[in-house]
Amino acid sequence: MRIVHGKGVAVLMTNLSWRTQSYITAMTLAAAIILAVALPQWDAHQNFRFLMYLALTLGAANLKVRLPGVTGSISMTFVFVLISLPYLSLPQVLAIGLAGTGGTMLIRAKSPQILKLAFNLAASVVTTFACFMTFHWEWLRRQDESLAMLLLIASAVHFVMNTGTISIVIALTERKSAWRVWCDNFLWTASHNLVGAGIAALFHVEEKYFGWQATLLTLPVVYLVYRSYSLHLERLEEARKHAQEMGDLHWRTIEALALAIDAKDEITHNHLLRVKVYATEIAKELGLEEIQMQAVQAAALLHDIGKLAVPEHIISKPGKLTREEFEKIKIHPVVGAEILERVRFPYPVAPIVHSHHEKWNGKGYPDGLKGTEIPIGARILSAVDCLDALASDRQYRRALPLEEAMAIVEKESGLSYDPAIVAILKRRYVELEQMATSLPMVSEPKLSRNIQVNAGDGPACGYADICVVSPNPIQIDFLESVALARRDFDSLMRIVEDLGPSLTIEETLSIIGKRLKAMIPHHSSAIFVRKGERLIPVFTDADSECWKPQSAMTVGEGLSGWVAETHQPIVNGNPTVEPGYYGLGRPLLSAISVPLESNGDVTGLITLYSATANAFTQDHLRVLQQIGPKAGLSISVAMHKERLAA
Numbered sequence: 098m099r100i101v102h103g104k105g106v107a108v109l110m111t112n113l114s115w116r117t118q119s120y121i122t123a124m125t126l127a128a129a130i131i132l133a134v135a136l137p138q139w140d141a142h143q144n145f146r147f148l149m150y151l152a153l154t155l156g157a158a159n160l161k162v163r164l165p166g167v168t169g170s171i172s173m174t175f176v177f178v179l180i181s182l183p184y185l186s187l188p189q190v191l192a193i194g195l196a197g198t199g200g201t202m203l204i205r206a207k208s209p210q211i212l213k214l215a216f217n218l219a220a221s222v223v224t225t226f227a228c229f230m231t232f233h234w235e236w237l238r239r240q241d242e243s244l245a246m247l248l249l250i251a252s253a254v255h256f257v258m259n260t261g262t263i264s265i266v267i268a269l270t271e272r273k274s275a276w277r278v279w280c281d282n283f284l285w286t287a288s289h290n291l292v293g294a295g296i297a298a299l300f301h302v303e304e305k306y307f308g309w310q311a312t313l314l315t316l317p318v319v320y321l322v323y324r325s326y327s328l329h330l331e332r333l334e335e336a337r338k339h340a341q342e343m344g345d346l347h348w349r350t351i352e353a354l355a356l357a358i359d360a361k362d363e364i365t366h367n368h369l370l371r372v373k374v375y376a377t378e379i380a381k382e383l384g385l386e387e388i389q390m391q392a393v394q395a396a397a398l399l400h401d402i403g404k405l406a407v408p409e410h411i412i413s414k415p416g417k418l419t420r421e422e423f424e425k426i427k428i429h430p431v432v433g434a435e436i437l438e439r440v441r442f443p444y445p446v447a448p449i450v451h452s453h454h455e456k457w458n459g460k461g462y463p464d465g466l467k468g469t470e471i472p473i474g475a476r477i478l479s480a481v482d483c484l485d486a487l488a489s490d491r492q493y494r495r496a497l498p499l500e501e502a503m504a505i506v507e508k509e510s511g512l513s514y515d516p517a518i519v520a521i522l523k524r525r526y527v528e529l530e531q532m533a534t535s536l537p538m539v540s541e542p543k544l545s546r547n548i549q550v551n552a553g554d555g556p557a558c559g560y561a562d563i564c565v566v567s568p569n570p571i572q573i574d575f576l577e578s579v580a581l582a583r584r585d586f587d588s589l590m591r592i593v594e595d596l597g598p599s600l601t602i603e604e605t606l607s608i609i610g611k612r613l614k615a616m617i618p619h620h621s622s623a624i625f626v627r628k629g630e631r632l633i634p635v636f637t638d639a640d641s642e643c644w645k646p647q648s649a650m651t652v653g654e655g656l657s658g659w660v661a662e663t664h665q666p667i668v669n670g671n672p673t674v675e676p677g678y679y680g681l682g683r684p685l686l687s688a689i690s691v692p693l694e695s696n697g698d699v700t701g702l703i704t705l706y707s708a709t710a711n712a713f714t715q716d717h718l719r720v721l722q723q724i725g726p727k728a729g730l731s732i733s734v735a736m737h738k739e740r741l742a743a
Contacts, residue, residue, distance in 0.1 A: 117269040121216050124262065128222035132191065135226075140186035147189045150181050154193050158200025172201040175255060175290070178225055179248055179297035182232045194225030216266065224258040245298050252294035256287060272381055351398050368489055371533040373397035375481040376474075378529055379521050385473065388444045393474045395442060396449035400478055403433025403450070410663040415656040416670030416688075427462045430454050449474035453482070456513040471515075480506060480514040480522055495673055499530055602626055602732060606636035609703070609728055614638070617717045619705040621645045621685060625657060626701040626732060632661055635701075642682035643708065650676045657690055657704045664699060666691040666722065668713050672706045689713040691721040693729035700732040 113121070157173040174197025181190050198221035202214055231237065232251040241247070260283035261275075267282075268275035376397045380390050404412055407429055411422045418426065434451035452466060452475035459467030461479075487502035497505070503526050510519040522529075606624040613622060621639035623646040625632040630652045639645035646657075653662040655675040660667055672678060672685035690704035703721055707713065 114269065117266065120266060120269055121212075121219075124216065124219045124223060128219035131222050131226045132188075135188040135191055138186050139188045143185050143189065147181075147185055147192070150177050150185070150193055151196055153177055154197045155200045158197055159204050172197065173293070174198070174201060175259075176293045176296050176300075178228065178255065179252060179294060180300045182229060182248070182251060183244070183301065187226070187229055190229050191222055191225050194221045197221070220259070220262040224255055224262065227258045228252075228255040244301055248294050248297055248301075249291070252290055252297075256290040260284075260286070277387070351395055368485060369398050371485050372478070372482050374533045375485065375522075375529050376477050378525070378532065379477050379481065379518060380474070382521055382525075383473070383477075383518075389474060392442070392444040392446050392449055393477060395444070395446045396453070396474055396478055397481075399437060399446065400433065400450050400453045400482065401429065402436055403429030403431065405436075406432040410659075410665045413659060413663070414665075414667065414670075415659050415674050416667045427454075431463050445472070445474070448472045449478060451475075453478045455479070457515055458512050461513070476515040476518055480518050483509075483514070484522065484526065499526065602635055602736060606701075606732075609724065610636045610638055613703070613705065613721075613724075616720060617689075617705060618707070618712070619689075620683070620708045621706040623657070623704050623706075624701060625650075625661070625704070626736070627652070627661060627699055632657060632702070639706075640683075643706070644672075644678055644681060644685060645706075646675065646677060646704075648677055656688055657702060660690045660692055660702050660704070661699050664692050664694070666718055668715065668718050669711050683708050686710040687712045689717055689721065691718065691725050693725050693732060695726075695729040695733035698733075700729045700736070703728070 154174050154177040157177065174193075177197065178190060178194050181193050185193070195218055198217050199214070202217060228251050231254045232247050237247065237250065260279060264279035264283060265275045267273065267278050271278075373394055376393050377390065380393045385393070407425055411418065411425055414422070430451050430453060434447040437447045437450055440446075449472055452464070452471050455461035455464065455466040455471045455475060456479075457468060457471070457476075459465050484502050484506050487497050487505055488499045489496050503523060506514065507519060507523055510516045606626075610622055610624055613619075621643045622637065623634045624636040625646075626635045627633075631649045632652060633649050634646040637645045637647070650658050652658050655678075656667065656670045656672065657675060659665075667688070667690050669687045670690065672688045673680065675688075678685070685706045685708055687710055688704060688706045690702055692699045693701040693703065703724070705713070705717075
């Protein structure tokens with residue numbers, strides 16, 4: 098069977114890699130040389146037979162079926178190349194081969210691409226030439242002169258050359274193994290090629306006894322072979338489509354699991370897809386097998402699924418983690434691997450997820466693996482994930498320029514990351530970034546986590562009794578607590594006394610803000626009042642050239658919004674993630690923020706900013722937490738009075 102294929106061959110040579118361009122150019126030059134040498138050998142005595150075979154070839158060119166899984170088709174024109182081998186000259190056989198290829202590509206073609214047509218015609222010339230020379234090889238004829246054996250060997254050469262040239266161009270274009278392309282897409286068609294050789298032998302038997310004109314009577318045989326092969330391929334195509342649907346279902350399931358990660362860890366789905374692109378391309382360059390490639394792609398989407406077991410306020414914390422919080426974070430690779438082991442992927446996803454936080458020098462977690470003890474997929478994923486994370490916005494910092502992010506990853510080569518992988522990443526990160534940004538941006542599905550459901554009378558076991566508990570201050574040593582309490586006693590009492598006669602929110606917060614300036618050193622401050630899902634900066638103060646919040650922000654947005662949403666304080670968080678912070682003037686390097694609660698609800702929050710790194714201590718947090726309940730109650734009372742006055 099003649100196979101014509103064009104997958105991956107673009108219209109313009111400039112769109113192809115230099116290897117692909119060189120291969121196509123070499124194939125074209127080889128075909129041109131063969132034609133130039135062969136044309137003078139034309140045998141005019143066989144012109145009538147040639148024209149008859151040419152007409153049959155063009156008629157058979159319409160009998161073509163598409164190959165399942167690839168952009169290509171098979172036609173019966175190959176049979177007429179074999180039929181013509183014993184009787185026609187080399188240029189006539191080449192003409193029949195060209196007619197078969199050209200007819201297969203052009204008949205019923207909507208818009209044939211010139212480069213595809215040129216490549217396939219050149220490949221046809223080279224293939225037909227090899228087939229002709231094999232059939233007429235004197236050494237081979239001395240071994241076995243039987244026509245059947247010569248046709249069988251010539252058919253095998255034609256098959257290998259035809260499918261091999263196409264496999265190579267696909268492999269060069271798509272950066273795959275030519276052997277793997279050939280085995281996956283064309284090897285299974287070899288048996289049908291042998292059927293074509295049998296038909297050619299039948300033609301020759303008819304000619305021997307009835308004359309070559311009688312070969313026209315076997316045309317129905319060609320059509321029957323075409324129909325049976327067409328039906329066979331239709332069944333294969335149905336099976337392929339079913340397998341593709343199952344594969345698509347498999348990947349949709351993976352993406353649904355990735356969406357579950359998004360619901361817990363506030364990263365974008367596009368980040369996961371970008372990591373997948375980077376990791377896949379590096380895996381290709383390292384020559385990983387297909388099963389390892391699929392494992393890397395799945396792990397790129399699911400590597401953080403274990404964060405479902407980590408408290409949300411730790412994952413989204415816009416600041417440094419405490420030692421206790423980091424201990425909880427470190428369980429997520431183990432939990433993630435345990436979750437994915439239950440899925441029973443047909444490729445090793447769980448080991449990659451389990452080890453994606455291991456470091457090349459053995460100082461990673463959870464097992465402290467080092468060097469090549471770490472699975473190759475995990476080594477790829479850790480470097481790629483770090484690069485894209487550094488170049489993306491996070492709750493605790495702004496995105497870095499891609500060049501700076503790459504420089505940071507490069508510094509960790511041989512320490513945190515495999516030097517070979519970092520070398521590939523450094524050489525190709527600009528190209529890979531272009532590939533990632535060329536992806537269509539995914540419209541991220543938002544889960545309905547913040548809606549209010551009105552239906553339902555109540556839980557089957559009834560409601561719990563309401564018990565208002567004030568936030569507990571951080572537990573510290575008893576003697577230290579007494580000493581700190583005495584030191585702050587006077588300041589705290591003055592605040593309590595001043596809050597009593599306050600009539601408005603502005604007065605209340607102004608008093609708190611002024612007292613805090615003397616109690617806790619800072620360079621900028623804001624006290625927010627929560628109104629619905631908005632945080633209004635009612636009181637702000639800042640040293641000259643320091644930034645301070647000027648406009649409202651949404652609950653959950655930035656450092657202060659995170660505190661309001663989680664009801665969790667933060668010490669030495671990153672001020673640069675606050676909405677509206679542009680880094681103008683003196684840079685702010687640390688922040689402390691505590692929620693102000695009344696009856697379990699956050700009525701506001703205090704956020705202090707400092708131009709000094711790590712400026713705030715647990716003592717400062719203790720002071721703010723002692724102020725918090727009183728300030729929160731005062732805000733609640735003042736808001737209630739304002740509503741009554743309105």
